[in-house]
Amino acid sequence: MDEITFAVLGTGGIGRRALEVSQHKDALTPVAACDRHGVAVDFDGLDVDELLAATEGNIDNEVATDGGSGGTTAAEGGVKQHGQQRGVVASSQARPSADPIQEIIDRGDGIDAVLLALPNYEHDFIPRTADRFVDGDYAGVLVDVLKRSRVISMLDDRSEDFEEAGITFICGAGATPGLLTGAAALAAQSFVEVTDVDIHWGVGLKSGYEDNRGTVREDIAHLPGYDIETARDLSEAEIESIIDDHDGVIEFEDMEHADDVLLERAGVCDAEDVTVGGILDVRNDEKPTTTTVRVTGRTFDGETATNTFELGDETSMEANVNGPALGYLETGVRRNRAGEYGVFGPVDLLPGF
Amino acid sequence: MDEITFAVLGTGGIGRRALEVSQHKDALTPVAACDRHGVAVDFDGLDVDELLAATEGNIDNEVATDGGSGGTTAAEGGVKQHGQQRGVVASSQARPSADPIQEIIDRGDGIDAVLLALPNYEHDFIPRTADRFVDGDYAGVLVDVLKRSRVISMLDDRSEDFEEAGITFICGAGATPGLLTGAAALAAQSFVEVTDVDIHWGVGLKSGYEDNRGTVREDIAHLPGYDIETARDLSEAEIESIIDDHDGVIEFEDMEHADDVLLERAGVCDAEDVTVGGILDVRNDEKPTTTTVRVTGRTFDGETATNTFELGDETSMEANVNGPALGYLETGVRRNRAGEYGVFGPVDLLPGF
Structure with a gap:
């Protein structure tokens, strides 16, 4: 497959491991990563080793909200701050940003796929983040690793918007589902x-x-x-x-x-x-x-x-989440390039039943 | 998925079971079946029960050649002929034909996918059959359940022809490969x-x-x-x-x-x-x-x-061949409708590695 550029939203456990696993995938080039504090973008490919080393222990585990609808955060833990900067900004490739996700949306033309490795304490956080990509005229692949049944229908409600925008949304692409x-879908054959x-x-x-x-x-x-x-x-x-x-x-x-x-x-x-x-x-x-x-x-x-x-x-949970997430991401890009838009579950990308 | 019409070339063990299994798949309508003796075509859907009952024990197990390049048949068994007609012609829906495959090619406009359930004693029998579909301006899905490694490269040699013709060829879609x-591809993730x-x-x-x-x-x-x-x-x-x-x-x-x-x-x-x-x-x-x-x-x-x-x-061999074959056929039609042509293995239809 042709080279695929991708971004990671969120640099917690999943986002970090996704970047690491992508180093083993010739077809994948990570070009952007962000957390709530900042953003790193490099269309020649991020230096993943530097980013992970610089932010080691600097993970933002704060309960996420997008601050857009009065959501509050109840966790007192916040960012584990070992470097001088909070979160991803500890990397020399990153800089602080008031709206890191928007910065990635604004550069969407050069990004084939976006892995939403965001926490999901508000059911609609990922759907609302997807809305921002639609509003920002992004046309590409969005992948999440969510697990909650009820989020799927929220995404399905947006199916027409995704189709009009040219977005292929792959939901639940981690270990399970x-x-x-x-x-299970293959075994069902x-x-x-x-x-x-x-x-x-x-x-x-x-x-x-x-x-x-x-x-x-x-x-x-x-x-x-x-x-x-x-x-x-x-x-x-x-x-x-x-x-x-x-x-x-x-x-x-x-x-x-x-x-x-x-x-x-x-x-x-x-x-x-x-x-x-x-x-x-x-x-x-x-x-x-x-x-x-x-x-x-x-x-x-x-x-x-x-x-x-x-x-x-x-096989660790991390291996079983991130390998499939990137595998489905690749498939999503292929579907997207063929002009297939809307919401897809992993099963939709496997042989029909 | 929208309704899919499909044809079966060959009404031996695999072809018959494929027709039978398709009865359980709402999305699939079998519209044509043939063996070397005749052909049955009905775009409203074949009466599979009649066809299977009428031809029960009437299976053509003769070693297949297409007679096109001096190939000879060495099997003395030939058709098990219990009815008055040889092979598929025992069905009231079928009629004898001098070139049954060509009759299906000629009706290709109404056939989304063709399952090549043909014997494969000559390595190039299936590739040469595919050539006939290209020559006949067929644009759709061809699926085989072959097992031999060396046939894949013969098909790959034809990849460009398939792409020009608008053919999506899914090879090796049975139980194994x-x-x-x-x-294996999924487990590799x-x-x-x-x-x-x-x-x-x-x-x-x-x-x-x-x-x-x-x-x-x-x-x-x-x-x-x-x-x-x-x-x-x-x-x-x-x-x-x-x-x-x-x-x-x-x-x-x-x-x-x-x-x-x-x-x-x-x-x-x-x-x-x-x-x-x-x-x-x-x-x-x-x-x-x-x-x-x-x-x-x-x-x-x-x-x-x-x-x-x-x-x-x-799970019988028949269940494990025909379920996947039809599952991959459905996926192939989806790929074909999205404009993806050429040669695909089953693994190519699964998440990227």
Whole structure:
């Protein structure tokens, strides 16, 4: 494939790892990265090593809002500031900006794809960010790694806007839904009817809570008694306390995960036939359980069977999010160049069912 | 997706099952089917039940040649003729034809996709059939389920012709390479470098040798001491004798299977890092081993791991060939409608690596 230029919005755990993984992809050139404090743009390609080294430990894990509609931030943690500058601005390639996202939109002509590695504590934060790209006449690919079912319909509501703008929006392109829903869609090909999709993940946080605050906070929102609003309002001490209560190992059942919606909209099965759960071990490298996708269905010749996809326990959450995200990004660019616009789930980019 | 009309060339095991499986796919309407004896065309949709019932046991398993370049047929078996008419002509929807494939080409304007379920004893039979579609000004999708590595390059040689004609050719879209190579490409997404792809299949021939002569003959060509030419020249008695020598269970190692070429051309790994083997049990329904894809690689964070994809033992070879073949066919039509022409492997239709 021809060279692809891309930008990363957000330089937290996912954004940083996406930049790092892209170093291994010949087809991909990262040309812009931003957080709320600043922006780095270089159409010859960012020096990713410098940017990551300079901002190491300088991650902005603050609960994000776009400040546009009275949203407030409740986290007291804010930016981990080890350098002289806050967030990405610690890199010599970056400079402070009052509106970093707008600066990237304004340079959109040279950017084939944008990875939205933004926190998602307000359901509509990513959809509203997409609106800004539409308003800014961006025509290209937007990719997110979101997990929440209800955001998909917010994006679908914008489908016509994306089509008019020439935007190909790939949603949920990380590990799950992205990789695992993709595996489910492929596994479904043996069947004429899928009766059950069971996705069970294990994540060991190699880098611990410190570098994955956003992910942990969002996962806590899936626990009984919490939702996205209450999780957003938790202090870091409260989060630590929840982790302590679970001895560092938090188990999730029947999560509201976009896998169900994405499989249903692609016609693979009903959303209610999809079950997503998992175990998060915040304190250990090792996965507490093997990440497994089981797809059960009926074949045309009347048999019932289960096809299975398993990730090796040594693959980190970061590897399983960022490889697929960039893989789907490449596919999105191909679709975009062929003139296909609108909202696509990972499953839509796989063989039809 | 909008409705898709498709034709099947060949009404042997694969062609018949493709028609049957398509009955479960709302988006697909079979409008034409042919074998060497005749052709059935109905743009309102073939009556698949009638066609399959009328031609049951009437399968043309003759070794195919197109008679165009002095090719000869060595099989003495020929058509199993239970009805009054040979092959597909036993259906009330079909009529005899001196050149059934040409009749389908001539009606190509109404056919979005053509599944080439033709035997492949001459390496260039499918490529030469594709040439006929180019010469006949067909603009649409051609799909094959071939397995031989060397045919891919023959198709690649025609890539420019396909592009000029507006043809999207999807090659190797069956169980393997199709489904299993697709699974390998998806499993590869966790890694930045894939070091080893091991594909090991088990096939129990539910319907026995009688209804799968083409498949068994082609598999025998993979055994040590045989190649495609010697396998083509085997009498049915000789094939039965080979099967007897193996007590019905034939094991294959290091097969020349297109999986290697297709993964390499998509950039996933080197062809030499791909191993394909399997066990065929001609006499039992049950699979002699579980079909498994193992993809080993290195993650961006330095770990080595193996991701695994397993097919449920109850899924028949027929289910695993025809579901994916039709799934890739649908994707091919989508690519074609977006103006993407040329030669695509299954992996090319999955997220980029």
